Amino acid sequence: MSKVIFITGATKGFGRIWAESFLKRGDKVVATGRNTEALQDLKKQYGDLVLPLKLDVNDRNASFEAVKTAKDHFGRIDVLINNAGYGLFGAVEETTEEEARNQMETNFFGVLWLSQAVLPIMREQKSGHIIQVSSFLGLVTLPVLGLYNASKFAVEGLSETLASEVKGFGINVSLVEPNGYSTDWSGASAFQTQSMEVYDAVKAGFNEASSAPGIFGNPEATANVILKLVDNPNPPLRLLFGSVAYAAVTETYKQRLESFDEWKTVSLEAHGA
Template identity: 45%
Template sequence: MSKVWLVTGCSRGLGRSLAEAILAQGHRLVATARTPSQLEDLAERYGDQVRLVALDVTDFEAATRSIEIARESFGRLDVLVNNAGFGDISSIEDTGLEEFRAQIDTNLFGVIHLTKAAVPLMREQGSGHIIQLSSIGGRIGPPGRGAYAAAKWGVEGFSEVLAKEVGPLGIKVTIVEPGAFRTDFVASSTIRPSRPEYASTVGVLADHVRSLHGTQAGNPARAASVILQIADLAEPPLRLLLGSDAVQAAEKSDQARIGSDRKWRELSLSTDFQAPSTPYTVPWERP
């Protein structure tokens, strides 16, 4: 069945691949970009099946307007994909506060803006699916990615809370965590100089990113196909890793975290007034 999608950051990379896949499968699309003229070929090929919208995701009023365009053009919104983002590389010490704010405004507040604008419409419909493009950097903390990881970890926490709140309203949430994909993401991001003391950490990552560009294992067309698949599922995953590098990094990180928690378990438990007599249950889940 044809769905109405809205995807941010459609001008390049995974967003562009996803926009093309959505339209090729006969769905309707609100395709957004800072410069929508870069998407004119989609309008030429697909006509009224697509609406091109200028959108800076850091502008909440513009985000709200893009959701209204989906309603006005197609009568509803079935899938929102928060894809727009960028990630510079530098040590935390050498990243200016304005650079921090720029990454967090786009990568985190951009997601918050579009999500808050879309939820009322989806709540009224009693259905919808919000797909957040996070990153393996939202699961682990790579050196040199302090601002980007801060934003993506924020997306993960925000989206997990969102899923619990809107699930009973018929709205699904999926956090997609890609590894390195063969797009121009690296070229569009900036590797900023870091002082020599960070050569063995930030410098190593920066060199790796430079050497990897153009040879990444991730195929954006296959990622787009997977996103279309999960949008059709009655019970989609809350989190979905994309790419072998993301799977391996997440497994290693999760195992290390579990090991650390076990190592320090007794110290953690020692802070209670007394040993708990009953297993802990979260208050929002029924026994």
């Protein structure tokens, strides 16, 4: 049975690749983006299987309207993929208030609004799957991406809580945790803070590490993986995408557990009698 998939940020990158993968196998896709002209070729090729919708996920009312339009058009929404987001590169000290708020508006609040909008539909259906495109940087951190890290850490906390609240309604929640991929995320779609010379060495180290062979994954390789995630009746809460993500997260968690254990007696002392 075909599914109805609602994808934000579907004009390029993961969103575009995944939308095409679903359409190729006969699923129905609500493909949203700020510029629907970039989706017209999908409409021409797949016809009634695709519904392009203009959407700025920062706009809560528009997010609810888009979900309503999708439900009215296809009759149901089986999967929501919150994919819209961007990277903000720069040291924490360099970041302006506007840059910080804009990063959180898109990467966190956009996820919140769409999740809230789709929940009544999925509760009525007694089924559904909300997939949040987070990042391995929602579990570990890198310098020069402080606000991006923070936005994804926020998505992690929100989504893990949400999963525990809606499981009883037949709704699953999954966090996709990609490492870096060769998409537009770190290119034209990214934003840069106004640089302070004192952080040049930190940025040079970051750039050197980012240019190492094999750091970036092949985005096309995620197409079959997202299908497996959507089709699994018992999807995981978290799914790491890429060998770099797997290695970085597992090593970081190992170090955290060792640190917790080292300070165990002090932690227990802090509880009091």
